[in-house]
Amino acid sequence: VSGHPAVQLTPEESTAWPKRFIDQAGIAPDRINLVFGGGLVEELARPEFARTRIEVLRLPVTPRHFKLVLPKRGPDESRLSDFIPSEKDYALGRVYRPAAADQVVAQLERTRCALVRGVGACGKSVLAWLLALEAAEQRRPAYLLDLADYVDASPDIGNALVEDLYRFGHPQVLFLLDNCHLNESLAKEVIMAWEATVLSQQPRLLLLGRELHTSRGSLIDGLKIEPLTLKARQPEVRGVYLRLARRRTGDQPPPEPPPEVLDDWVNVFGGDPRSPDTTTDLIAFSAAVRGRLEALLKGRFALSEADAIHEVQSVYLDRLGDGETRNLMRLCAMEELEMSLDDEALVDRRAGFNLCNRRYGLVFHQTVGAIEKYVRYRLAHAALGRLILKSARAPVDPLAERSVVASQYPHAGVA
DSSP states (O other), rough: OOHHHHHOOOHHHHHHHHHHHHHHHHHOGGGOOOOHHHHHHHTTTGGHHHHHHHSSOOSSOOOOOSSOOOOOOOOTTTTTTTTTHHHHHHHHTTTTOOHHHHHHHHHHHHEEEEEEOOTTTSHHHHHHHHHHHHHHHTTTEEEEGGGGGGGGOTTHHHHHHHHHHHHHHHHEEEEEOGGGGEEEEHHHHHHHHHHSOGGGGGOOEEEEEEEEOOOOOOGGGGGGGGGOOOOOHHHHHHHHHHHHHHHHHSOOOOOOOOOHHHHHHHHTTTSSSTTTTTTOOOOHHHHHHTTTTHHHHHTOOOHHHHHHHHHHHHGGGGGSSHHHHHHHHHHHHHHTTTTTEGGGGGGGGGTTHHHHHHHSEEEEEEETTTSSOOEEEEEEEETHHHHHHHHHHSSSOOHHHHHHHHHHHHHHOOO
């Protein structure tokens, strides 16, 4: 076993070395197995050496908090795979790769750190998964952390994330922090630890989050990382349409929408298609496409916001009981501020989110606290809140819902 990872032998040397052991040391050929450089790492990474890594080398197998992204695997499909790309979509190459991906890769190559900003439902998390999967397919580890799961994290979490970064950091490793805007102080700790890493071990770091327009500004922007702005425009809406259509048509290409149709779609779900500042709400657009898919596959490309509303009503809201519906509307009102909803603040705790969570993937729950005894709920995507509130059969006053929560539950009120 050679020591240095940079050692790479030529084919001639690989043949000559075993011969030396056979001829000069008298070792039987079937007892020789030479491992050099990167081959040593590949050998030790095999499943049969897991106990060796843990018990002998004392190496952690996986990070405590960052999730290793596996090739051909999408995000958790329990989170609204009707609208967002599923594991199968990623595996079959149906997910559109935006042009911004090349900009991000170039910046990671140049500075080893990139920050992607954008409004909700413009494709930031999809971009993160695409780049992580590309790294995984090239046998370069990619580790993902969604800070939506760490909004109320304990102070020592920062140390644990930094430990993950140091233990698994390497120039060929990609770390991704999604939804940085939800806990910028924690994101800043990771960034500062990354900056302090020696160059020979410094991994690539990709940060993704919403654009913030607040009086106190952004902690991340104060670190002088030049942000890349992501917008969903004509190529992105075309990509979403083709992905959803190919779920139905398989290998058969669906009808191609002409440029004027793409302009119209952007206009309906985003704004002026000619303005460089326009970005499309891809969640609402996806709902409209699903609701009108039969017509779209026949070349009838007209879409409206009413199509999205009708899809949400017929597929989700009309199947919920009254108690769960009222819980969902209160959660959507909180999500307008990108805040979770405590279990105790539900309108009907008995109804909970039985269908929304277990069957439809609209809502997921988090357990927080030292012994994980507090339950909070989040939407699968914050942008869903606007669409669901618009789809409500009875009018909902989001301000009134938030006022009830704030007045009755002090923790939510302070937040």
